[in-house]
Amino acid sequence: MDETVARKLRVLADAAKYDASCASSGAPKRSADKTGIGSTNSIGICHSYTPDGRCVSLLKVLLTNYCLFDCAYCINRRSSNVERARFSVREIVDLTLAFYKRNYIEGLFLSSGIIRSPDYTMEQLVLVAKTLRQDRGYRGYIHLKTIPEASPWLIEQAGLWADRLSVNLELPTDAALTAFAPEKRGSTIRAAMGQMSERIAEAKEERRSFSPAGQSTQLIVGADSASDEDVLRTSAGLYSSYGLRRVYYSAFSPIPDSTAKLPSQSPPLQRENRLYQADWLLRHYGFDVDEIAASSDGGMLDLGIDPKLAWALKNRHRFPVDVNAGEREMLLRIPGIGKRAVDKILAARRHTSLRLEDVKRLSGSVRRALPFMIAVDHHPGRSIDRVDLRARIAPPPAEQMSLF
């Protein structure tokens, strides 16, 4: 591999790594034709993991880290002294294909600093995707970052070639955006999200391809003063207004060459983890933000226990739930019992009555569920009312962990 390209790759991968999203999921099933390469399936593949435990699925790079914007939280802001580089369209296309052919990656996740103008930058991003698809017969995954300040027709073009589009809101409130990202506007970002969400829905209805894996966004956690409740309300709003597939939470991480405006501290990883768990409860377990907020501490999630357990401890009158008779919605709320286990319980109990041993075979971690559930040969008795219940089931003080 060419030395210059290798050097640029280091600079531009380093510049892109603060974007948490690396998912290659959600694309329609595609496979290569006789003269091409590339395929997608709905679940995506992680081709490697770095020592931060995060998945390496896509070649996540910037086209360039030169940038005219000056967002305080970003390593690539124009006032930063970081080393700069720029790929040509040809270089990034060739690099993607070379990595893809060796089975290092699932596809490309391309973003860019703003050079010359938002329109020019967006055109370059679209050109990379178009070249891969049209000239090189590439059918693998492409995720393009949308530049919300660019003209709307460029978004229309981007969706034709990309599997997923995303705009990062980064900060959950407009006030924080104004303070930390002077060139950005919350309203502009929402307009772009709205446009993409309309086009994605129309295309789906008309069975055309437009960003078929939907759109996602990222919120930085811990750079501003927003509470977990603020963050979750913003997410819930984004999910319902723009049909986002995912909101990624990225614990604000110290960057080399940081600005005085922001805290230089270790990233609040446990907080990020709790937000992911709460987000999961919102999307898959039938919780709403009010319920989660009510079991939080002044809008902040309990760092010591997961939000589902926190809710259960504050709503003990709803337990214990009989696994042989309880409604699905309540089974989903038993701490330690996941969605898959619930589905297995529902299928099995049509034919048999479940004993504790049976539930253990269906679910990985029944220990935490014991005070909250009833089985044929198990009843927690009064243990649900014990004042020291939390101490008895809560895991020891958490070391750093994360959900990915």
Add this chain to the structure above:
Amino acid sequence: MPRQVDLARGADLDGFRRAARALVAAGVAPTDVVWNADSEGLFAPEDLGDAPPLSLPRALATIVSEAVPHSDPERYALLYDLVWRVTHGAREVVEIASDPVVARLHGMQKSVRRDIHKMHAYLRFRSLGPSAPGEPERFAAWFEPDHWILEAAIPFFVERFRAMRWTIVTPKGSAHWDGDRQTFGPPGTRADVPGSDGFEAGWTGYYESTFNPARTNPKLMRQHMAKKYWHNMPEAAAIPALIRSASSRVDAMVEAPPTMSLKREPQGALAAMMEGGAPETLEALNAIIRKSGPLVPGATQAVVGEGPANASVVFVGEQPGDEEDLKGRPFVGPAGRLLDRAFGEAGIERRDVYLTNAVKHFKFEQRGKRRVHSKPTAGEVSHYRWWLLKELELIEPKLVVALGGTAVLALTGKQVPITRARGPATLLEDFAGYITVHPSYLLRLPDEDAKAAAYATFVDDLRRVREIGGATRRGAVPA
């Protein structure tokens, strides 16, 4: 006396199926069978004979095909136990995931699926270059699966790397793709595959750079990517050093005082950016439109609007037709010629007005040699809407005329029945609007009298348009 069944080395799905059929037919209970998995001899010493296929629930067929590749020697005995119960009155047992045998088989399925998934994820190809100049590049990979998954894992590689030529070598067998056909061969060794590849250093560099030392969590990494895979993954060589240096890198970042920018503010570039890259003239906009590909493949070229950039009336049609597509000009086909005639009778000069379409590319169905116009969908119309609105913003006409339903949809975002809405209308906030039919509607009317009447009404509409909009260039002297 227990029956003995020897099955071939690996995932002997056929052998198991045949044996299970015969044993069920002969009424041999699971406790009376000894299963020898992965037997070295080629086939069952004891001829079980053929029996008719069993009718098994779909869920069981899945369990069988997914558990057979597992390397556990007990897999066939467990499977036969389940088959026996299902064929002897307990069909529902496959749905009881808490049943001890079902639970164990589910566990095997899960490991087999994970093994396949990890092979798809962690296998690394190395280039052998083309066999001769101009020939396709060849690749080879070495992988060590836990289970007998090679055949089940290969279709993924075929679908993904169809244009390449490749060989995958494992201790349990090999697979080869020649661009047309897949073949399976004997096991091999690591030495059958090249020891390096020219892109591995670059890939490792990427891996190192994408790692964030402030989030170091090696335990989580190992949960997903067990150490046993590392020795076949080039990037994994970087892991120890990355972990070792992480905390000092983070300390350095946290402790470092905020830096001052060493550069001057790029005032000129910022000013230029603020001016925006958005087009400021109709010409610039049309250049962008011409450059953009069609939404639906097929069109020869984009057909942009035509007329004075300061026209006081803009006519919006649907989309270019066959002739427009070839000539690259709007309203030059049959409908355009009819429009010209009607303009003449209504006293409108074509060169004084601006003619454009809601959609800028021709969309058609090929029927023999003919390219038959195909109506744009609502979604396609909205893709093009930005351009139309920008055109109007730049022209600033007195009146915008929607010719037909697609134009109304493009301007208002709503479907409106033309016959009822015909006449002056509010299409957009900033401009007066007028709705009439598209001239191609007149061409399609089958009845000659109806056609003549509709044409006369259309000409009347155009006369009113001329009255409201002036239908002349601003500043030009009306005739």
